[in-house]
Amino acid sequence: MLSVTPIPAFSDNYIWMLRQDTSADVCVVDPGDADPVIEWLEREGLNLGCVLITHHHPDHTGGLPALIQRYAPRVIGPHNPDIQGIDERVGAGDEVRVMGRLFEVLEVPGHTLDHIAFFTAGIPPLLLCGDTLFSAGCGRLFEGTPEQMHASLARLQGLPEDTLVFAAHEYTLANLRFAKAADPDNPDVDAAEQECRRARELDRPTLPSTIGRERRINPFLRCDDAGVRRAASAHGDTDSPVATFATLRAWKDSF
Numbered sequence: 001m002l003s004v005t006p007i008p009a010f011s012d013n014y015i016w017m018l019r020q021d022t023s024a025d026v027c028v029v030d031p032g033d034a035d036p037v038i039e040w041l042e043r044e045g046l047n048l049g050c051v052l053i054t055h056h057h058p059d060h061t062g063g064l065p066a067l068i069q070r071y072a073p074r075v076i077g078p079h080n081p082d083i084q085g086i087d088e089r090v091g092a093g094d095e096v097r098v099m100g101r102l103f104e105v106l107e108v109p110g111h112t113l114d115h116i117a118f119f120t121a122g123i124p125p126l127l128l129c130g131d132t133l134f135s136a137g138c139g140r141l142f143e144g145t146p147e148q149m150h151a152s153l154a155r156l157q158g159l160p161e162d163t164l165v166f167a168a169h170e171y172t173l174a175n176l177r178f179a180k181a182a183d184p185d186n187p188d189v190d191a192a193e194q195e196c197r198r199a200r201e202l203d204r205p206t207l208p209s210t211i212g213r214e215r216r217i218n219p220f221l222r223c224d225d226a227g228v229r230r231a232a233s234a235h236g237d238t239d240s241p242v243a244t245f246a247t248l249r250a251w252k253d254s255f
Helices: 034-044 064-071 146-157 172-182 187-201 211-217 226-232 241-253
Strands: 002-009 013-020 025-029 047-052 074-078 088-090 095-098 101-107 116-120 126-130 164-167
Touching: 002 034, 013 034, 013 164, 034 047, 034 064, 047 064, 101 146, 146 211, 146 241, 164 211, 172 187, 172 226, 172 241, 187 211, 226 241
Parallel strands: 025 047, 047 074, 074 088, 126 164
Antiparallel strands: 002 013, 013 025, 095 101, 101 116, 116 126
16 A cells, blocks of 8 residues: 655645555655655654655755765656756656556646656556646746646546645645636535635645546636636636636736
């Protein structure tokens, strides 16, 4: 059995830790800060055997040098030479075995051009998606185009609906506030906000979500929906799903 545990970092990052059964070796995803990872490993008596990197931003890679020096883990990440310390550079269609599970590498540019995600079709299926897909939201377009991000989200949206979505940030409540404006007639958004507010009041993560849930509450996955297009039309072009996405993303940037 593969367990996935959040290690909080900075103000709102999650460094996801993967562990197979009771093995002492674990894998972490996007360790922007080494200190909380080291503290967790030392407290639990675990060893860092592997690191997965989704993209080059410092809050996802900043802890790599210290972790490599201390544990010498296998490091898997995108084809970006600016990320130092990667042993295995992977892209679309590649597969990697991590913690006993076979993960498919998906290229999902938009937030950055080098962004990748890791998907495993086991029971349950898991998606480690970095900053591409958030619960009720998506990443800002720092490098990619709306066309690229819309295509990346369509790729993720097509995964099995029971896929657990492990995004890298606790942005859900803020995203749901925008979703209420962008999809005002959607009762699933209101229900999700109540549920997630209760979770945060108890200091619990709102993640993982699921692909099925995101199809229902995430306006960036609902660019074909008449209600979303109607709300977005007050802020820009909605003549196509990509245009609607671009309008939503620009609206969200200043929301």
